[in-house]
Amino acid sequence: MTQAALDGYLSFHGLQLQQTSDITKGRAVISTSHHKRGTVLITSQALGAVVLPSSRPKVCNYCFRKPQTPQGLQRCSQCKDAYFCDVTCFKNAWLGFHQYVCKPMSSDDHQLANNVDDQDALDLEMLERVVLNCWRYNKRKESVDVTVAAFDSLMDHEKKQPHHMLQRYTRLAEQALSRPYLVDSGKTTDELVHYLCRFQCNNFGVYDDHLFTIGEGTYPVASLINHSCRPNAVVIYDGTLLSVVAIEPINPDQEITIAYVDAAHDRPHRQSNLLGKYFFNCHCVRCTATTTTTSASTTDHDMECVYSQIDTLLGNEPDEEHRAQASLETQPLSTTTTTTTTTTSSSSSLRDKILQQVNDWDLLEMSRYYDRRHDGVPDPAQPLTLATYTHYVIQFFAPYLWYTCNPDLSIGKKQATSSLSLSSSSNSTVYSSPSCTPRRLPSPPSHALSYFDDPLPQAARPKVPLTYEGILNNMMTAIQRYPINDDEVVPHRRTTLMASTQLLYDEMDQGHWRNAVKLGMYILIQYCWIYPPYHPILAQHLLLLAKCSWNSILQSELMGNGKALEHAYERGVRRWIMLSKETMTPVFGKKGEQWRELVELEWIFLREHRLKE
Numbered sequence: 282m283t284q285a286a287l288d289g290y291l292s293f294h295g296l297q298l299q300q301t302s303d304i305t306k307g308r309a310v311i312s313t314s315h316h317k318r319g320t321v322l323i324t325s326q327a328l329g330a331v332v333l334p335s336s337r338p339k340v341c342n343y344c345f346r347k348p349q350t351p352q353g354l355q356r357c358s359q360c361k362d363a364y365f366c367d368v369t370c371f372k373n374a375w376l377g378f379h380q381y382v383c384k385p386m387s388s389d390d391h392q393l394a395n396n397v398d399d400q401d402a403l404d405l406e407m408l409e410r411v412v413l414n415c416w417r418y419n420k421r422k423e424s425v426d427v428t429v430a431a432f433d434s435l436m437d438h439e440k441k442q443p444h445h446m447l448q449r450y451t452r453l454a455e456q457a458l459s460r461p462y463l464v465d466s467g468k469t470t471d472e473l474v475h476y477l478c479r480f481q482c483n484n485f486g487v488y489d490d491h492l493f494t495i496g497e498g499t500y501p502v503a504s505l506i507n508h509s510c511r512p513n514a515v516v517i518y519d520g521t522l523l524s525v526v527a528i529e530p531i532n533p534d535q536e537i538t539i540a541y542v543d544a545a546h547d548r549p550h551r552q553s554n555l556l557g558k559y560f561f562n563c564h565c566v567r568c569t570a571t572t573t574t575t576s577a578s579t580t581d582h583d584m585e586c587v588y589s590q591i592d593t594l595l596g597n598e599p600d601e602e603h604r605a606q607a608s609l610e611t612q613p614l615s616t617t618t619t620t621t622t623t624t625t626s627s628s629s630s631l632r633d634k635i636l637q638q639v640n641d642w643d644l645l646e647m648s649r650y651y652d653r654r655h656d657g658v659p660d661p662a663q664p665l666t667l668a669t670y671t672h673y674v675i676q677f678f679a680p681y682l683w684y685t686c687n688p689d690l691s692i693g694k695k696q697a698t699s700s701l702s703l704s705s706s707s708n709s710t711v712y713s714s715p716s717c718t719p720r721r722l723p724s725p726p727s728h729a730l731s732y733f734d735d736p737l738p739q740a741a742r743p744k745v746p747l748t749y750e751g752i753l754n755n756m757m758t759a760i761q762r763y764p765i766n767d768d769e770v771v772p773h774r775r776t777t778l779m780a781s782t783q784l785l786y787d788e789m790d791q792g793h794w795r796n797a798v799k800l801g802m803y804i805l806i807q808y809c810w811i812y813p814p815y816h817p818i819l820a821q822h823l824l825l826l827a828k829c830s831w832n833s834i835l836q837s838e839l840m841g842n843g844k845a846l847e848h849a850y851e852r853g854v855r856r857w858i859m860l861s862k863e864t865m866t867p868v869f870g871k872k873g874e875q876w877r878e879l880v881e882l883e884w885i886f887l888r889e890h891r892l893k894e
């Protein structure tokens with residue numbers, strides 16, 4: 282009966298659960314119809330969702346949303362540990378779970394509870410919620426039995442768990458069963474150990490609009506979907522409601538996949554995380570080793586190999602020893618020994634070298650040389666610098682990578698624009714971190730940004746391949762021809778990406794917007810190798826780049842850096858806003874904090890532009 286409900290639910294969404302021949306893999310969710318990019322394939326209710334202690338004062342502990350009013354969240358007056366939007370959320374939380382755990386806390390308990398993301402406490406709370414919910418649903422035979430049916434059917438890999446984990450799970454299960462409100466649940470310790478094993482290889486991190494992890498959730502229906510490091514779908518949240526969204530067109534008989542681990546990690550890290558937590562070896566298109574090298578002339582096979590070459594191109598992450606050294610470097614010198622001081626100079630120099638290159642990078646000169654109407658190619662005898670790499674690659678990647686996925690993108694077509702009628706005077710806004718409280722927006726201007734002023738791929742010089750894999754393959758071949766100096770910054774390496782990402786946030790904190798734009802453009806390229814073009818991380822990064830470029834325009838105006846540079850930033854803002862919209866629309870829809878910020882930026886940009894004219 283319950284399995285039938287699950288099958289019915291999936292078939293209603295054009296999906297089907299199929300048993301695979303691989304026992305470790307178990308079942309797979311297969312598409313039975315065509316799904317366009319942006320289709321919501323599955324929505325999944327949480328059987329249990331817990332806010333991380335460190336996020337408790339920041340989001341409603343019931344609906345997981347940020348405060349919607351200037352007053353902020355309201356704290357439970359009894360336990361002083363839980364926060365809610367309003368009385369409605371409080372009542373719902375009380376009826377659901379809060380009544381059982383709400384008790385006055387000492388100030389020490391309180392401080393501890395808010396600061397420590399303790400895995401034991403989190404697992405225990407999740408276990409208690411899930412047991413309580415399953416028990417309730419079974420008693421009431423509610424329609425949510427799709428969720429319970431899916432949960433009961435999930436893999437738990439109990440036999441593969443190491444002994445110490447089973448001991449830990451047994452201790453937690455006993456603790457849960459000793460709670461007065463679970464004594465009559467009819468569950469045994471063994472059953473709860475199975476639950477905890479299931480959590481390990483099925484639960485999801487829940488994140489907010491800005492992709493920060495704020496909690497954990499048990500979403501049994503979404504858990505039916507298997508992993509790929511190059512997935513065709515992503516998980517997004519609206520509060521605690523999870524949706525799985527297609528990020529590329531999906532055909533009948535194709536498996537739906539999501540990524541369980543961040544695709545930015547190198548192959549060894551991804552493999553060991555997947556094996557350690559989910560007990561399988563990944564054989565996805567990125568993990569399948571290949572001996573084929575890329576070449577300028579591409580066959581279909583070479584195209585497929587492009588994905589498996591990405592990790593070779595990016596190289597490996599620093600190992601634990603190097604990480605430990607790098608973290609020592611952030612300590613004041615007085616606390617480090619002489620030996621660590623020596624290592625400090627060698628590994629912190631990557632960051633210094635990156636900063637030096639960024640400072641030397643002449644954005645205007647580079648933009649002129651690598652203009653798509655010329656044929657700017659870096660000197661083949663010299664190693665690529667961050668500047669030459671970025672400008673060389675970006676003229677192939679943006680916007681053409683997206684154009685190969687969506688030929689409806691308006692490239693090179695200048696569309697008629699109606700005039701703006703605005704009465705208010707210019708009031709330039711510098712972007713900082715996003716505000717919690719949504720502001721009311723004026724209605725958007727009558728013409729939004731709607732075209733890229735780039736030549737079509739066939740008309741660009743040098744010509745751009747017409748397929749996504751073709752562009753990646755072409756560029757990979759081209760940049761691997763350049764000499765490498767391992768003592769210097771190697772732009773395509775993952776280590777450079779990691780150091781640059783930290784540097785980007787530091788530069789933004791210090792208001793060094795021009796450096797932030799250069800680093801942001803460089804990081805965009807690296808993300809284009811790593812993530813599919815409609816991945817939420819790309820949408821978010823493009824918005825960040827648009828904001829940095831906008832702030833650079835304001836800074837240039839203030840400092841009188843000249844019109845030419847301002848125009849270069851303006852082109853950047855246009856491009857990054859458009860690409861961010863293109864990426865965000867199918868994935869997040871036209872809602873949420875990021876969409877609001879994007880529309881607001883576009884509005885301000887167009888208004889300023891109009892006023893300058």
Ligand SMILES: C[S@@+](CC[C@H](N)C(=O)[O-])C[C@H]1O[C@@H](n2cnc3c(N)ncnc32)[C@H](O)[C@@H]1O
Pocket residue numbers: 305306307308309434435436438482483504505506507508509558559560561562563564
């Ligand atoms: C969240 S569940 C996915 C649903 C699962 N296939 C089932 O039948 O219940 C995660 C488990 O599925 C299996 N799995 C997921 N992706 C896989 C993949 N790419 N290759 C092999 N096994 C995979 C692993 O056993 C993993 O622990």
